[in-house]
Amino acid sequence: MTSTTPTTPTRSPVISPTVVRLGVHGIFGRRRGILLFVLPMLLIGLAVLVRALVGQDNDATELTLYGLGLVVLVPLIALLATSGLLAPEIDDGSVSYLLAKPISRHTIVASKLVVAVACVLVFGAFPMLVAGLVMRTGEPLVAVGFAIGSLLGGATYCAVFALLSVMTRHAVVIGLIYVLVWEGLLGGLLDGIRWLSVTRWSTEVVDNVADLSLVDDLPLAYAVVAMLVVAGVATWRTGWRLRAFNLTGDE
Amino acid sequence: MSNRPETDLSGRPPSGVIHDLGYRPYTGPRLGEGPVAWSFFVTGLRNAYGLGRSGRSKVLPMTLLGMMLLPALILTGVLVQARDVLELDEHLVAYSTYPLTTQLLISVFVAAQAPTLLSRDLRFQTITLYLARPMRRSVYVVIRVASLTAATFLLIGAPLLLMYVGGLLADLPVGRETGRFLGGLAGAVLLAACLSGLAAVVAALTVRRGLAVAAVIVVLLVSYTVVATVQGISYDADSETVGQVAGMFSPYTLVNGVQVFLFDSPEGTITPPDSTAMGLAYCAAVLVMVLGSLGALMARYRSVQP
Numbered sequence: 001m002t003s004t005t006p007t008t009p010t011r012s013p014v015i016s017p018t019v020v021r022l023g024v025h026g027i028f029g030r031r032r033g034i035l036l037f038v039l040p041m042l043l044i045g046l047a048v049l050v051r052a053l054v055g056q057d058n059d060a061t062e063l064t065l066y067g068l069g070l071v072v073l074v075p076l077i078a079l080l081a082t083s084g085l086l087a088p089e090i091d092d093g094s095v096s097y098l099l100a101k102p103i104s105r106h107t108i109v110a111s112k113l114v115v116a117v118a119c120v121l122v123f124g125a126f127p128m129l130v131a132g133l134v135m136r137t138g139e140p141l142v143a144v145g146f147a148i149g150s151l152l153g154g155a156t157y158c159a160v161f162a163l164l165s166v167m168t169r170h171a172v173v174i175g176l177i178y179v180l181v182w183e184g185l186l187g188g189l190l191d192g193i194r195w196l197s198v199t200r201w202s203t204e205v206v207d208n209v210a211d212l213s214l215v216d217d218l219p220l221a222y223a224v225v226a227m228l229v230v231a232g233v234a235t236w237r238t239g240w241r242l243r244a245f246n247l248t249g250d251e
Numbered sequence: 252m253s254n255r256p257e258t259d260l261s262g263r264p265p266s267g268v269i270h271d272l273g274y275r276p277y278t279g280p281r282l283g284e285g286p287v288a289w290s291f292f293v294t295g296l297r298n299a300y301g302l303g304r305s306g307r308s309k310v311l312p313m314t315l316l317g318m319m320l321l322p323a324l325i326l327t328g329v330l331v332q333a334r335d336v337l338e339l340d341e342h343l344v345a346y347s348t349y350p351l352t353t354q355l356l357i358s359v360f361v362a363a364q365a366p367t368l369l370s371r372d373l374r375f376q377t378i379t380l381y382l383a384r385p386m387r388r389s390v391y392v393v394i395r396v397a398s399l400t401a402a403t404f405l406l407i408g409a410p411l412l413l414m415y416v417g418g419l420l421a422d423l424p425v426g427r428e429t430g431r432f433l434g435g436l437a438g439a440v441l442l443a444a445c446l447s448g449l450a451a452v453v454a455a456l457t458v459r460r461g462l463a464v465a466a467v468i469v470v471l472l473v474s475y476t477v478v479a480t481v482q483g484i485s486y487d488a489d490s491e492t493v494g495q496v497a498g499m500f501s502p503y504t505l506v507n508g509v510q511v512f513l514f515d516s517p518e519g520t521i522t523p524p525d526s527t528a529m530g531l532a533y534c535a536a537v538l539v540m541v542l543g544s545l546g547a548l549m550a551r552y553r554s555v556q557p
Contacts, residue, residue, distance in 0.1 A: 031457075035469065046477060054488040064480055072476050076469060083465070172465040177359070180472065185355060 016103055016111045023115035027084040035080055036119060039073050040127035047131035061135040065128060065146045066214055070206070071187075071199055074124045074150045075179040078157035081119035083172045085112040087165040099242065106239035113158055113235060120154030145210030153202025156227045159234035160198070166241045194218050201227050287386050288394050295398025299364045300405075308367070315360045316406055319353055323410035327417030334421060341423065342414055346435025347507060347516035349414070350407050350442055354475065354503050357446065360406050361399070362467035365450035366460045368395050374458045378555060388555070392548045396451050403443035411435045434514030438506050441537050445502040446471070448544030455551045474501040482522045494522030495529050499536040508533040 027033055046064055054060050089095040098108060125147045132143025165171035187193045187200060194200035194215055203215045204223035294303070300316070301309030326343050333339065350357060372378040381391055415432040419425060450467045457463035478501040485494035498504040498520055507519040512530030524530045 035466075039473070042473065042477060046480065049481065049493075050484050053485055053490055053493060057484075057487070060484045060487065063483055068476050068480050072473060076473070079465075083462075170461060172461045173363075176465055176468050180355060180359075180468070 014107060014110055015114055016107050019098070019103070019108055019111035020115055022098070023085050023112045026088060027081055027115065027119060030084060030088075033084070036077060036123045039077055039080075040123050043069055043073055043127050043131050044134065047134040051135050056136055056138055058136075061132070061142060062212065062214065064135065065132055065142075066203065066206075069128050069131065069146065070150055070153065070203060071184055074120070074128075074154045074202075075157050075183060075199065077124045078116065078120055078154045079161050079172065079175050079179065081116040081123075082113075082158050082161035082165060083175070085116055085165070086162060087169075087171055090166070091169070104239075105242040106236070109162065109235060109239040109242060113162055116158040116162070117151075117155045120158060121151055124154045125151040139210075142210045142212070145206040145208075145212070148209055149202040149206035152205055152224075152227055153198055156198045156202070156231045156234075159231040159238070163234040163238045163241070166238055191216075195222075198227065198230065284385050284387070284390060287384050288390050291381070291386065291391075292394050292398050292401075295368055295395060296401050299368060299398060299402035311363055312360060312402075315356050315363075316409065319356050319406055319410050320413060322353060323349070323413045323417075327414055327421070331417065331421045342418055345517040345519070346411050346414065346431050347438050347510040347514070348519040349410060349435070350439065351503050351507055351519045353410075354471075357403065357407060357442075358468055358471040361403055361446045361450045362464045362471070364402060365399055365447070365454040365467055366457070366463035368399055369451055369454040370458055370460050370463045373455070373555065374460075388552050389549055392552050393545065396447050396545065396548065399447040399451060400440075400443045403447055404439055407439040407443060408436055411439060431514075431516065434510055434516055437514070438510040438516070441509060442502060442506040445506060445537060445540045448541050448548075449502065452544045452547045452551070455548055471502070475503055477501075478504050479520075482520060486521045491522045491525070492529075495524050498522060498524070499533060502540065505533060505536055505540070509537055 027036070043064075046068065050057070050060050050064055086095070089098060099105070128150045129143050129147035132146050133140060136142045161171065161175050164175050168174060182193070183197055183199045187197045194204075195218070200215050200218065201223035204218045204220055206212060207214055208220045297303045300312045322344075330339055330342060344352060372381065378391070382388060386394075411432060415428060418428050449470065453466045453470060454463045457466055478497050481497040482494040482504070485491055485497065495508070498508050504520045507516075508524045508530075510516040511518050511523040512527075512533055524533050
């Protein structure tokens with residue numbers, strides 16, 4: 001594999017349809033795909049319950065969409081979607097067949113991430129839009145803001161978790177602990193974490209689109225640039241890591 | 252070897268004999284199902300804390316136990332040191348609220364240890380060896396859950412004991428503290444049983460350990476977040492019955508509600524059960540959760556090939 005000449009005459013496309021198809025199968029061909037359907041249903045069910053209980057209430061909407069949706073569900077959906085993409089193939093060794101194909105490792109990563117981001121769009125951002133519209137029918141901007149925020153944040157999470165899944169076999173557990181402890185627990189306790197937290201960055205986007213103030217004192221430009229940089233670097237590092245992939249694996 | 256002829260080539264019957272080499276068979280007492288189950292329980296309990304396993308598997312449970320004890324130590328220290336300054340007459344955090352505050356640690360413990368007890372037996376087929384003993388499948392299931400419950404109970408109960416002893420040394424009223432402590436311990440038993448049951452069901456359905464850990468944490472975390480959200484909103488909307496019903500869907504809020512109802516503990520949730528009927532419903536929900544998970548496990552293990 002090291003003999004791949006850098007001056008390949010036909011440059012491979014950025015996205016490979018076959019790898020995308022494999023990725024879709026990797027997520028929905030397993031039982032964990034069910035969770036991807038259950039989590040958004042929970043959110044929408046809760047939205048309907050909230051609407052029935054308190055009507056169109058601002059605080060309740062923020063509590064549901066931010067506290068449950070953006071902080072808990074979106075990272076989890078990104079984690080579930082990403083964990084089904086690369087980790088099982090590395091675990092059972094079939095990744096070697098994929099890597100043996102004359103496709104750039106970066107193309108493989110990009111194609112797999114397209115699937116994960118599509119999952120975030122369908123199972124994260126869209127349910128947030130629906131839930132937001134259910135709870136705040138009068139102000140669709142709130143719903144749109146949360147949808148955009150969760151898409152951006154979720155995509156960033158996907159890239160981070162993809163990098164994690166090629167770095168360690170315990171990617172799911174480490175990713176969960178990161179989401180729970182850093183983003184959830186510490187992010188709620190320590191305000192300074194807003195500079196280093198994907199969830200706060202995406203919340204800042206929500207704040208600007210929907211004219212809310214969930215996160216204080218964080219420039220929008222910083223938030224957007226930080227998300228783009230983290231997503232870009234994580235994607236590139238994932239491809240780089242696959243390029244120098246050691247088939248014997250760890251342990 | 253199996254189609255060896257009854258006679259050899261010369262037509263005579265085979266003349267080989269099995270020699271008695273003098274090996275002595277085991278003639279001591281053979282223990283029945285009870286002792287097997289007991290030693291299985293003790294092994295499971297030790298394994299949950301990594302005892303009798305590799306050093307690496309001791310790290311997580313022991314760290315979690317330490318992290319569980321740390322806040323209790325700090326709280327007791329504050330109570331002892333600043334009792335007169337702050338005019339404290341009781342613990343800063345009630346016994347019944349402590350598991351709710353530290354639920355992240357408890358969830359991680361249960362999620363990490365349920366698969367070590369259940370998923371690995373299925374994945375590596377060691378369950379065959381267990382079921383080859385004079386022990387029925389149902390006993391295997393019950394003992395596994397019991398080991399996990401006991402381990403979780405130790406995790407939740409240890410900081411409570413620390414707070415109790417610290418409180419007594421700081422001269423809190425003995426009778427009142429003992430009552431509250433016993434209530435807290437009863438809650439710890441119920442919480443441990445609920446969590447272990449749920450975690451065991453998820454772990455038994457997932458053969459791969461990493462996924463089982465993730466699934467258990469997701470179930471516990473998402474259920475609590477949803478319940479807390481619903482309770483907060485229903486409290487604001489003055490329809491607390493909805494919040495009380497919602498409280499039954501997360502083990503943490505459920506057991507806290509039972510403690511409020513049975514032992515008159517301080518409320519740890521925003522909408523605790525306030526009527527007798529709701530309190531009884533909470534108690535019933537605990538029973539349903541524990542027995543339901545045991546039933547689901549029995550159904551799952553009925554189809555396991557030994």
